[in-house]
Amino acid sequence: MPRSASAAMAAARPLVPGLFASLVAVAAALALHSLVPVLPAMTIAVVLGILAANLPGISRPVFGVLRPGLNAAGKHLMRVGIVLLGLKLVLGDLLGLGWQTLAIVAGVVLLSFAGVWGLGKIFRLPGDAPLLIATGFSICGASAIGAMAAVRGTKQRDTVLPVALVTLCGTLAIGMLPLLMVPLGLTPLHFGQWVGASVHDVGQVVATAQTAGAGALAAAILIKLTRVILLAPMVAAASLLERRKRPAGAIGALPPIVPLFVLGFLAMIALSSTGWLPEGVRDAGSVLQDIALGAALFGLGSAIRVRELLGSGLRAVAMALLSWLLVAVLGLLAVQLISH
Template sequence: MSPSASPAVRTGIPWLPGVAVAAVAAAVAWGVHWLVPAVPLLTAAVVLGIVVGQLPAARAAVTGVLAPGLSLSAKRLMRIGVVLLGLKLSLGDIASLGWVTILTTIGIVVLGFAGTFAIGRLFRLPGHQPLLIATGFSICGASAIGAMSGVVKPKDEEAATPVALVTLCGTLAIFVLPLLWHPLGLTPLQFGHWVGGGVHDVGQVVATAQIAGSGALAVALVVKLTRVLMLAPTVAIAAVGERRRHVAGDPSVKRPPIVPLFVAGFIAAVLIRSFIPLPAVVTDGADALQTALLAVALFGLGTAVRLRSLVGTGWRALATGLLSWALIAALALVAVRLSA
C-alpha cells in the first residue's frame, strides 16, 4: 500500500472517501435546490457529479482513491433508495386514477420503452445503452437506469451516457412543457396528467407541474408514481433475459436472480404502504432518507460521465434521447386526450 494512501484506505475502508465526498456533494445539491427551488435536488446532484467528472484536477481522485466509494454509492445506495421509493406508492392512490388512466399510463411505459429501444438499436448504440436509455426515459429517469444497471452490469461509460441524456432532457422539460401548456389547450389537471406521463424524474415532475397548482401537482405525482411501479416488472424481465444469456453463453458463470433482491424489496415497500397504516413520521423519514440516498447515488453516477467522449462520439445517443423525449411526450399527450 502506498504511504500516501488515505487513512480510510489504509484502515481497510476504501469506500469511505468516495461516499463522504458524494454525501457532501448531495448536501451542496440540496443547498442549490433550497436557493433555487425550480432546480430539482436529484437533477442538481447529477449535474454536480458531471461537472466534477470533467475537472482535470479532480479526475485523478475520481478514478483513484474516490472510485470505490463512488461505485458503491452509484450501485448499492441506489438500490436502497429504489426500495424506499416504493413507500411513496399506494395501490389505492393508483386505483383512484380510474382504469382508462391506468391503462394509458401503462401504455406510455410499454410503447415508450419499445420505441426508445428500437431507436437506440437503429442508431446502433453500443452495449446496454439502448436498454438503459429506454428504461430511464420511459420509467423514472436516472434512478431507473441505476436499477437496471444492477441487473445487466454495464460498463461505467455505458450507464453514464444514459444518465447524462435523461438529465438533459428532463431539465429541458421543466422549461419547455409549461410553454406548451396553454397553446395545447390543456386544463391545469390535464397539464398535470401530461407532465406525470411525459417527464422522467419525480423531482423534475414536481418542478414542472407545480406551476399549474396543487391539483395539477397531485395528479402529476400519482401518474408518475404509476409509471414508477412499472420498474419492478421491467427489471424482472431484464433479469430473466440476463439469466438466459448466461446459460446460452457459459453455464458455469453465476447467473443473476430472476427477481433481484432490491426489486423484491421495492414490491414489498409498495405493499406495506398500501395495506399497513404508517405514521407520518415513518413515511416522511423514509422519504427524506430515500431522497438523500438517491442524491448521493446520482452524484456518483454523474462523475462517470465524460462529456468529451459524449460530444465526440455520442451524437447517436443524443439523437436517441431527444427522439425518445419527443415520443414519450407525444404518447403522454394522447393519454391525456383519451382520459378526458
C-alpha cells in the same frame, strides 16, 4: 477484534473518501434546491458530479482516491434509493385512478419503451445503451436505469451515458413543457397528467407540474407513480429474457428473476399501502431516499468526462432528443384518451 471484522474494515476503508464526498455533494444539492425549488435536487447532484469530473484541480482526486467510494455510491446507494422509493407509493391511491386510466398509462409505458429501444437500435448505440435509455425514459429515470443495469450485469461505466441523457432531457422538460401548456390548450389537470405520463424522474415531474398549481401537481404525481410501479414487472421480464439467453449449463451465472433490491421496493410499497406507517416515518424515508439516490447520481455524474461525451455521444444525444419528443407525444395522446 475478530479477523473477519478487521478484514471488512480494511476493505471498506478505501471507500470512505468517495462516499463522504458523495454525501457532501448531496447536502449541497439539497441546499441549492431549497433556495431554488424549481431545480430538482437529483438533477443538481448529477450536474455537481459532472463538474467535479471536469474542473481542473478537482478531477484528479475524483479519478484517484475518491473513485472507489464514488463507484460504490453509484452502485449500492442507487439500490438503497430504489428500495426507499417504494415508500412513496400507495396502491389505494393508484387504484383510485380507475382501471381504464391504469391501462392507458401502462400502454404508454410499453409503447415508449419499445419506441425508444427501437431508436437506440436505429442509431446503433452500443451494448445495453438502447435498453437502459428506453427503461429510463419510459419508467423513472436514473432509478430504472440502475435497476435494469443490475439485472443485465451492465458495467457501471456503461450506465453513465444513459443517466446523463435522461438527466438532460428531464431538465429540458422543466423549462419547455410549461411553455407549451397554453398553445396546446391544456387545462391545469390535463397538463399535470401530461407531465406525469411523459417526464422521467419524480423530482423533474414535481418541478415541471408545480408551475400549473396544486391540482396539476397532484395529477402528475399519481400518473408518474403509476409508471414507477411498473419498474418491478419490467425488471422481472428483462431478467427472464436474460436467463433464457444464458447457456443451459450456466445455472450459477443466472440472474435472479426479481433482484433482492426490487423485492425490497415491492415490500416498501406493501408496507406503505397498509396505512400503518406514521407520517413522520414516511417523511424520514423520503429524505433518506433523496440522500441515497442523490449520492448515487453524484457518483455516476462524476464519471462523465465532457470531452469524451462530446466526442462519442453526439449520436446518442440526437437519439435521446428524438426519444424525448416521442415520449412527450405519447403522453399527450394518453391525456386525450384519459379525458374522453
